[in-house]
Amino acid sequence: EEPLKYPTARRDDSVVDNYHGVMVPDPYQWLEDPDSPETKEFVEKQRKLTDSVLKNCETREKLHEKLTKLYDFPKYNAPFRAGDKYFYFHNTGLQPQNVLYVQDSLDGKPEVLLDINALCEDGTMALKACSVSEDAKYLAYGISSSGSDWITIKVMRIEDKSIEPDTISWVKFSGINWTHDSKGFFYSRYPAPKCGENLDAGTETNVNLHHKLYYHFLGTDQSEDILCWSDPENPKHMLRASVTEDEKYVVLYIWENCDPVNKIYYCDMSMLPKGLEGYKGKKEFLPFVKLVDNFDASYNYVANDDTIFTFLTNKDAPRNKLVRVNVREPTSWTELIQEDKNNVLESAVAVNGNQIVVNYLSDVKNVLQLRDLKTGSFLHHLPLDIGSVSDISSRRKDKIIFIGFTSFLVPGVIYMCDLEGEVPRMRIFREIIVPGFDRTEFEVTQVFVPSRDGTKVPMFIVARKNICLDGSHPCLLYGYGGFNASITPYFSSSRILIAKHLDVVFCIANIRGGGEYGEEWHKAGALSKKQNCFDDFISAAEYLVSSGYTKPKKLCIEGGSNGGLLIGACINQRPDLFGCALAHVGVMDMLKFHKFTIGHTWTSDFGCSENEEEFHWLIKYSPLHNVRRPWDKPFDKFSQYPSMMLLTADHDDRVVPLHSLKLLATMQHVLCTSVERSPQTNPIVGRIESKAGHGCGMPTQKMIDEAADRYAFMAKMVDAPWID
Numbered sequence: 001e002e003p004l005k006y007p008t009a010r011r012d013d014s015v016v017d018n019y020h021g022v023m024v025p026d027p028y029q030w031l032e033d034p035d036s037p038e039t040k041e042f043v044e045k046q047r048k049l050t051d052s053v054l055k056n057c058e059t060r061e062k063l064h065e066k067l068t069k070l071y072d073f074p075k076y077n078a079p080f081r082a083g084d085k086y087f088y089f090h091n092t093g094l095q096p097q098n099v100l101y102v103q104d105s106l107d108g109k110p111e112v113l114l115d116i117n118a119l120c121e122d123g124t125m126a127l128k129a130c131s132v133s134e135d136a137k138y139l140a141y142g143i144s145s146s147g148s149d150w151i152t153i154k155v156m157r158i159e160d161k162s163i164e165p166d167t168i169s170w171v172k173f174s175g176i177n178w179t180h181d182s183k184g185f186f187y188s189r190y191p192a193p194k195c196g197e198n199l200d201a202g203t204e205t206n207v208n209l210h211h212k213l214y215y216h217f218l219g220t221d222q223s224e225d226i227l228c229w230s231d232p233e234n235p236k237h238m239l240r241a242s243v244t245e246d247e248k249y250v251v252l253y254i255w256e257n258c259d260p261v262n263k264i265y266y267c268d269m270s271m272l273p274k275g276l277e278g279y280k281g282k283k284e285f286l287p288f289v290k291l292v293d294n295f296d297a298s299y300n301y302v303a304n305d306d307t308i309f310t311f312l313t314n315k316d317a318p319r320n321k322l323v324r325v326n327v328r329e330p331t332s333w334t335e336l337i338q339e340d341k342n343n344v345l346e347s348a349v350a351v352n353g354n355q356i357v358v359n360y361l362s363d364v365k366n367v368l369q370l371r372d373l374k375t376g377s378f379l380h381h382l383p384l385d386i387g388s389v390s391d392i393s394s395r396r397k398d399k400i401i402f403i404g405f406t407s408f409l410v411p412g413v414i415y416m417c418d419l420e421g422e423v424p425r426m427r428i429f430r431e432i433i434v435p436g437f438d439r440t441e442f443e444v445t446q447v448f449v450p451s452r453d454g455t456k457v458p459m460f461i462v463a464r465k466n467i468c469l470d471g472s473h474p475c476l477l478y479g480y481g482g483f484n485a486s487i488t489p490y491f492s493s494s495r496i497l498i499a500k501h502l503d504v505v506f507c508i509a510n511i512r513g514g515g516e517y518g519e520e521w522h523k524a525g526a527l528s529k530k531q532n533c534f535d536d537f538i539s540a541a542e543y544l545v546s547s548g549y550t551k552p553k554k555l556c557i558e559g560g561s562n563g564g565l566l567i568g569a570c571i572n573q574r575p576d577l578f579g580c581a582l583a584h585v586g587v588m589d590m591l592k593f594h595k596f597t598i599g600h601t602w603t604s605d606f607g608c609s610e611n612e613e614e615f616h617w618l619i620k621y622s623p624l625h626n627v628r629r630p631w632d633k634p635f636d637k638f639s640q641y642p643s644m645m646l647l648t649a650d651h652d653d654r655v656v657p658l659h660s661l662k663l664l665a666t667m668q669h670v671l672c673t674s675v676e677r678s679p680q681t682n683p684i685v686g687r688i689e690s691k692a693g694h695g696c697g698m699p700t701q702k703m704i705d706e707a708a709d710r711y712a713f714m715a716k717m718v719d720a721p722w723i724d
C-alpha cells in the first residue's frame, strides 16, 4: 500500500546545546512544553495518523472482544489485617478500579468499604495508597487522578464509612503511616508546583525537589501539620517514615536517588516530653537519631525488640542479608542470616511472634522459608510452585498469614499459611480462575542465553505446547534491565490471548541492570555498563531466531519506561533484527531526563549529561540522538527500521511524554519525511492516551483498549494471522 503521510513538525535548527564542547542539536525542544498550541497540534496530528493505521489492523476488534471476555474474571488481593478486621481488594472482573472490602472475620460477610468507582465515572481516579489505623477505626487513602503520581490523602471513619474533612494535598512518593494511637499519620510531600491554580496536576514537567516529612493530626487543617524532617541542603533527598510495630519508634528512610542505598534515622517517641502534640505550631524537627548517616548500603526495617533492631541490608552483601543492632551500641552490628552465595534475599517479614518468613529469588523464581527471628536458623520450607510471590501479608503477632502467588500459567493463588502447629500448613485460600484458560495448552521453559561478553542471561519462553521450531512463529520479547528491578513470572491475560489466537511465543529476558542476581547484576547494567543491557537483549533476540522460534520479520520487542529506553536503543543499534517494536512511556532523551519531575533520581543508573565522562556514555546510546538511516551506509544489508509504536500519556509525570514525542518527531523526520520515496515503509506511530499516566492505576477499559491497539498493530506488522 502507499506510504504513510506523516505530519511535518517544525524543526528549530537554531536550538543547539553545548555539552562540554560537543554541540548537540535539539530541533524539537519546543515539544517539551505540553501546554503550547503547537505541541497540542502535534499530538492531535499523531493521534489521527495512528488511528488511520490502527483502522487497517484487522485483528483489533477481535482482540478487543476476546480480551474483554478473557479479562472479565474475579480478581482478589491477599487480605491484610488491622485491629480485629480483615481487608482485601477485589475486582468482579471489568470494574475500572479494584474495590476495598472489609470483614469482621475471614468468613464474615464482606462489606464494600471504599469503591473508588462510585466517586468517578470514567475510572480515571485511582487508589494509590491505603493505610488502616491500628485499631481499624480509620482508613487513610491516597487518590490520584488521570494516572498522575500526585496523591491527595483523605480519611474515612470505618464504622460508618463517613469521610472526614481532612484533605492532604501535594503528596507524592509517600507512605501513610499511622501512630498507633490513631491520632494521625506520617506522610511526605512536595511544595505545591508554582503554576498552582490552573494546573492540571500531572501534566506539568516541573522538577520535584524539597521532599519533606510531615505528621498530620486527624481533624486539623493540613496547614497545621508538623514538619518532622526536611533537609534544605539536599533538595533531591526523598523521605519516608514508618512506625515500628511496638509503636515506640519512627524509622526515617532517606534516599538521594534510585540506588538501593539509604540512610536510617529513628526517633524514640516515648522520649518526646509532650508526644507529637508538643510539636504543634513549633518550627522544630523531631529529635531523630542518625543510626546510619551514609549512602553505603540499603537498610530495610524487619523488626525490633525494644532497642534491638533487625534490618535487611546489602551492606557488603550484594545478594542481601539480615543484620541486627542494639541502637544503644550503634557501631556493633551482627549477622542474623548471612548472604546466600547464589540466591537473593529479597524480603523478610516478622510473623508468629518470633519467626520470620524470608523470600529468596533463585534463578528468577521465588522460594520461601520459615526461620527463627532470634537466631536466624532455618525451620521449614513453605512449598510453592515455580513462580513469583506477589505478596506476604502478615503482622508480627499473626499466626495465620497470607501469601500471594502468580506465574505465567497461574493467574493467581492466595495461600493461607497457618503457623500455629509444629509444621506450617499451606492451604489455598483463594484461587483466581480465568474462564476459558487451559494451562495444559501452554508450556514454560527457562533458558540461559550467552550474551556478547559470555554472561549467561536467563530468559523465560511461554509458548503453546509442541510448536515446531521452524522460525515461523511471531515472537514477543519483553525486557526492562534497570533499577535493581526483577521481572519474575506473572500471569498476563493479553499475552495468553495472543499466544492462543496469534500463535505468539512470549518471552521475558532477565537482562542485566535488574535485580535478578542482586546488586552486582544491577550494577553490571548501569552507568558506564548500560550497553550490557542492550547487548543482553539483542543476544536474547538472536537466540530466538537461531533456535528456530522466530525470524527477524516476525520478532516484536516490547518494554516500558527504562524498558522503553531499551527498545529505543536496540532498534537504533540493530534495526535489522526486529519486525516490530513497542516502547511504552520510554526515557528517550538521555541528555535531559534529569530536568523533569523525578528524573533527577535516575542518575544512579544512567549518570548525567552535566558530567563530561557520563555525557559520553549517554550520547552513545540515547535513543533520541542515535536515529540513523540504515540504508545510508552502503555496506549495511538491512534496509529500514522495524514498525514502531511509541506509547505515552498526557498525565505521565513519571516519564514525561516529551521523551516519546521528540523521538517520534525525530524518527519520522530522519527516516520518512526528509527522504524522497523513503525505503522506510514500516510505520512509525505514536499512541498518546489522554487522562492517563505512567501506567499504575490505569482503569480496566483503558488497559484493554491499549492492549488491543498495540497487539493488533504488532499482528499486522509481523503478519500474524488470527487463529480461531
Ligand SMILES: O=C(NCC(=O)N1CCC[C@H]1C(=O)O)OCc1ccccc1
Binding pocket: 173, 238, 255, 257, 258, 483, 560, 561, 562, 563, 587, 598, 601, 602, 654, 655
Ligand atoms: O522514579 C522513581 N522510580 C524509578 C522510575 O520510575 N523509573 C526509572 C527510569 C524510568 C522509570 C521507570 O523505569 O519506570 O520513583 C520515584 C522515587 C521514589 C523514591 C526514591 C527515588 C525515586
